[in-house]
Amino acid sequence: MHNIQREYKVGLPIAYIVLIVLSVLWLFPIFWIVLTSFRGEGGAFVPYIIPKTFVLDNYKTLLFNTSGNYPFVRWFWNTLFVAAISCVLSTFITIGMAYSLSRLRFKFRKPFLKTALVLNMFPGFMSMIAIYYILKALNLTESLLALILVYASGAALGFYIAKGFFDTIPMELDESAMIDGANKWDVFTKITLPLSKPIIVYTALMAFMGPWMDFLFAKVILGDKVEKYTVAIGLYTMMTKNTANSLFVAFTAGCVLIAIPITLVFIFMQRFYVEGITSGSVKG
Amino acid sequence: MLKNKENQPSMSFLDLFQKGDIATKLSFVIMGAANFANRQILKGLIFLVSEAGFFYWLFRSGLHSLGMLSTLGIRAQGLVYNKKLGIRVLQKGDNSMLLLLFAIVAILVCILFVYLYIVNLRSARHLYELKAAGKPLPGMRKDVRSLLDERFHVTLMTVPLLGILFFTILPLLYMISIAFTNYDHNHLPPKNLFGWVGFRNFGNILTGKMSGTFFPVLGWTLIWAVLATVTCFFFGILLALLINTKGVRFKPMWRTIFVVTMAVPQFVSLLIMRNLLNSSGPLNTLMINWGWIDKPIPFLTDPMLARVTVILVNMWIGIPATMLVSTGILQNLPQDQMEAARIDGANAVQVFRHITFPQILFVMMPSLIQQFVGNINNFNVIFLLTGGGPTNSNFYGAGSTDLLVTWLYSLTVNTLDYNLASVIGILIFILSAVFSLMAYTRTNSFKEA
Numbered sequence: 001m002h003n004i005q006r007e008y009k010v011g012l013p014i015a016y017i018v019l020i021v022l023s024v025l026w027l028f029p030i031f032w033i034v035l036t037s038f039r040g041e042g043g044a045f046v047p048y049i050i051p052k053t054f055v056l057d058n059y060k061t062l063l064f065n066t067s068g069n070y071p072f073v074r075w076f077w078n079t080l081f082v083a084a085i086s087c088v089l090s091t092f093i094t095i096g097m098a099y100s101l102s103r104l105r106f107k108f109r110k111p112f113l114k115t116a117l118v119l120n121m122f123p124g125f126m127s128m129i130a131i132y133y134i135l136k137a138l139n140l141t142e143s144l145l146a147l148i149l150v151y152a153s154g155a156a157l158g159f160y161i162a163k164g165f166f167d168t169i170p171m172e173l174d175e176s177a178m179i180d181g182a183n184k185w186d187v188f189t190k191i192t193l194p195l196s197k198p199i200i201v202y203t204a205l206m207a208f209m210g211p212w213m214d215f216l217f218a219k220v221i222l223g224d225k226v227e228k229y230t231v232a233i234g235l236y237t238m239m240t241k242n243t244a245n246s247l248f249v250a251f252t253a254g255c256v257l258i259a260i261p262i263t264l265v266f267i268f269m270q271r272f273y274v275e276g277i278t279s280g281s282v283k284g
Numbered sequence: 285m286l287k288n289k290e291n292q293p294s295m296s297f298l299d300l301f302q303k304g305d306i307a308t309k310l311s312f313v314i315m316g317a318a319n320f321a322n323r324q325i326l327k328g329l330i331f332l333v334s335e336a337g338f339f340y341w342l343f344r345s346g347l348h349s350l351g352m353l354s355t356l357g358i359r360a361q362g363l364v365y366n367k368k369l370g371i372r373v374l375q376k377g378d379n380s381m382l383l384l385l386f387a388i389v390a391i392l393v394c395i396l397f398v399y400l401y402i403v404n405l406r407s408a409r410h411l412y413e414l415k416a417a418g419k420p421l422p423g424m425r426k427d428v429r430s431l432l433d434e435r436f437h438v439t440l441m442t443v444p445l446l447g448i449l450f451f452t453i454l455p456l457l458y459m460i461s462i463a464f465t466n467y468d469h470n471h472l473p474p475k476n477l478f479g480w481v482g483f484r485n486f487g488n489i490l491t492g493k494m495s496g497t498f499f500p501v502l503g504w505t506l507i508w509a510v511l512a513t514v515t516c517f518f519f520g521i522l523l524a525l526l527i528n529t530k531g532v533r534f535k536p537m538w539r540t541i542f543v544v545t546m547a548v549p550q551f552v553s554l555l556i557m558r559n560l561l562n563s564s565g566p567l568n569t570l571m572i573n574w575g576w577i578d579k580p581i582p583f584l585t586d587p588m589l590a591r592v593t594v595i596l597v598n599m600w601i602g603i604p605a606t607m608l609v610s611t612g613i614l615q616n617l618p619q620d621q622m623e624a625a626r627i628d629g630a631n632a633v634q635v636f637r638h639i640t641f642p643q644i645l646f647v648m649m650p651s652l653i654q655q656f657v658g659n660i661n662n663f664n665v666i667f668l669l670t671g672g673g674p675t676n677s678n679f680y681g682a683g684s685t686d687l688l689v690t691w692l693y694s695l696t697v698n699t700l701d702y703n704l705a706s707v708i709g710i711l712i713f714i715l716s717a718v719f720s721l722m723a724y725t726r727t728n729s730f731k732e733a
Contacts, residue, residue, distance in 0.1 A: 012531050012532070019532070026541060027541060029557060030553075045569070048569070096444065100441050117721075119448070121657070122712075123689050126705075127451075127458070127459055134451070134454065149451070152447065153447030153448065156445070184434075188436070209549075213549050236555070252556075262548070263548060270608065274609060
């Protein structure tokens, strides 16, 4: 016992020091971006960290789109629209697929599970160009609908974590319900779904975040149609054009505006993230 | 009914044709005939309409598309002498790219139709067998209801499967085919046609001119994937343990600090990092002001340093994720072993090395291999941070930090060598497949399948 107590007395201050150092390292970039977004002096880089003057102009520039070519508010609504719809569709699709492949028994189940594995191994955007031409043939390029279509159909192969979750629900529950006369639809809606809150929230969360984060598909599909851009490509193009220097402070304001809501949602939902990952994919 | 199926195998379609009544025989030519004869109007109509639609499509455009597959177009766009007018006029020309795409769609449609045809015959056989056994025939109502019971999987999976077919399988088949053509910056349709070249592109990358770029990039991809995975995993666990240390207060607060960086969208955090590490960026300025260094450190512009930077920044992004997940695992680990070890006099390092770490490793092994495959394909970190740069004059279209995936991207977007990009894609697939198979054969969700 004596040994253990001494160990903690030595360890604790070190633990605190390491944690504080790491926290500073981790938060510094975020701290810097928030400070920069209020910086009164323009330009990309200034030789100091703390701004000389604090203003709200950068946010005004961004929100009222004074420079004309960077309709941030429009981008925001576009992304919200795409994220909300593909969140609902993807969640239905992923949960439906995962449930079928975990709880139902049918002829093509095993071959399909193997095929899905193989399909998942191709780098996603290897097919990007082909998808672009398919959407073009459907006359859908440069539209938000195309994005929703791509995200939702992509969800059909992302069922593995949810399937792992459903696998852990005891089969006896289904069987006893079936003996009581329930059909499979009843079992799905009245027994499995109510038990699956963590995985449904996890799936929905990931599906909602996807469109906020993705810019590769969005960029290829939306092309040069600036008013259809999502926030990710919008902010990215602000930094790659020759306006990068003059727009830098406005860009940082945009980063803050986007990061805050997503961060809050994520912090709020992290319990489901951990439950989803650990109960889904990891059970050894 | 299920048992019945297992005990006596169904008759062959040939038997069915010989024994069946006229409606059943007619089903071999006119899909849905047997269903109509037995009052399954809706089912019959679905079969009939799809057959009519298929043949209409086949003669309108399907046959043409299939025929073009062998050559991928013969008429190049250009000026052609027109005898009637006596001048040269612009000929529209074939577009190899679209011809290839349509041909693959045509093949998929044909396969779908053959499948539907077999379903139709099965349905006719089922009706015949029910009749022969003197059982009542299922009406439309019962059929529809079975979609919520015995055939519930059909209800849940049909739409997603169509999505997979047209937005995953079709594009993949298309891109795989491209790997066997000469679709590069010299053969861009519609101005130029491209055609089949067989395995020439593979030879070019593995042994030919491109091998000088391919193998160094492959090597760096593997080094990157190993280092990125191992560093994030190891330090993530250490961080989780550190926060979990007995006596450390405000545990949720510490966790939240690190989770914040995980929640910030990657395009934001990585673009910020790129600016932060710029040679005239704040980090260099700060260190010069403090007198630590004389001239800016080229974090992202020196080839070697850029690689180190990429791995370090990836740790900044990846460690919190591992921390979060391994915290979940740590809290579920049985405590008695650790207590016993401590009472036996083991110190913290020993407990970690022999008890905690092996258990976490065991639980996280599958997801670790998944992360490794994910890192082989980690587009975001490289693309947003360095864009593959600094450019390397020895490489074709790739920079020093380019992974195979980002090289693939620049081959399609910058140099327009679609055929090389497709070959790279296939090679990445093979690489990922080897590691993924290792992972999935170890996970429960696969074993139970």
